[in-house]
Amino acid sequence: MNIPPIMEVGGILISSEILTERFCCDYEKCKGICCVEGDAGAPVTQEEIAGIEDALDTVWGDLSASAQSVIDKQGVAYADKDGDLVTSIVRGRDCVFTCYDGDNCLCALERAYRNGQTSFCKPISCALYPIREKNFGNGLIGLNYHRWAVCKDAVIKGKELDIPVYQFLKEPLIRRFGTEWYNELCEVATSLGL
Numbered sequence: 001m002n003i004p005p006i007m008e009v010g011g012i013l014i015s016s017e018i019l020t021e022r023f024c025c026d027y028e029k030c031k032g033i034c035c036v037e038g039d040a041g042a043p044v045t046q047e048e049i050a051g052i053e054d055a056l057d058t059v060w061g062d063l064s065a066s067a068q069s070v071i072d073k074q075g076v077a078y079a080d081k082d083g084d085l086v087t088s089i090v091r092g093r094d095c096v097f098t099c100y101d102g103d104n105c106l107c108a109l110e111r112a113y114r115n116g117q118t119s120f121c122k123p124i125s126c127a128l129y130p131i132r133e134k135n136f137g138n139g140l141i142g143l144n145y146h147r148w149a150v151c152k153d154a155v156i157k158g159k160e161l162d163i164p165v166y167q168f169l170k171e172p173l174i175r176r177f178g179t180e181w182y183n184e185l186c187e188v189a190t191s192l193g194l
């Protein structure tokens with residue numbers, strides 16, 4: 001079947017790669033390096049900034065001295081070169097909320113949430129990766145599959161386990177767009193024989 005490169009599902013534009021590509025994070029191989037690599041923080045909303053600020057006291061002791069210093073100076077987020085709000089970073093690359101367990105990079109916000117210490121997990125943009133959300137204005141949203149060399153083992157594992165991107169990200173997609181929308185996405189995938 002001919003699959004259009006972009007399709008509309010429930011008012012949201014999606015790249016067909018979200019249905020056709022395979023992905024499954026392989027933490028043993030990548031060590032969660034996405035929290036460290038990169039040249040900007042993770043996109044955040046004003047509401048998420050408020051959630052992060054509420055969790056800050058709880059995670060403060062898990063953050064590096066450099067991260068604490070950045071947050072003291074500029075807060076938990078800043079506007080990037082495009083004017084979009086993103087989480088603060090240390091040395092121009094690591095997210096301030098990165099913490100370590102041996103060699104593994106963890107998100108201090110997510111760890112505190114999973115330990116039942118806070119009510120905010122982490123920005124939805126982090127949870128949705130490798131899907132990147134683009135806001136076109138007028139409420140129009142697009143979802144793209146983002147390729148990043150640090151995730152090469154996730155592509156291999158995703159192919160081995162035959163897990164499409166949209167299925168790997170079922171939980172964050174439902175958190176962001178709701179169960180009804182996710183079910184519609186699944187129906188589109190099925191109708192395309194994917």
Ligand code: SF4
Pocket residue numbers: 024025026027030031032033034035129130150151152153154
């Ligand atoms: S998104 Fe990429 S770097 Fe981050 S945990 Fe998954 S595979 Fe690893």
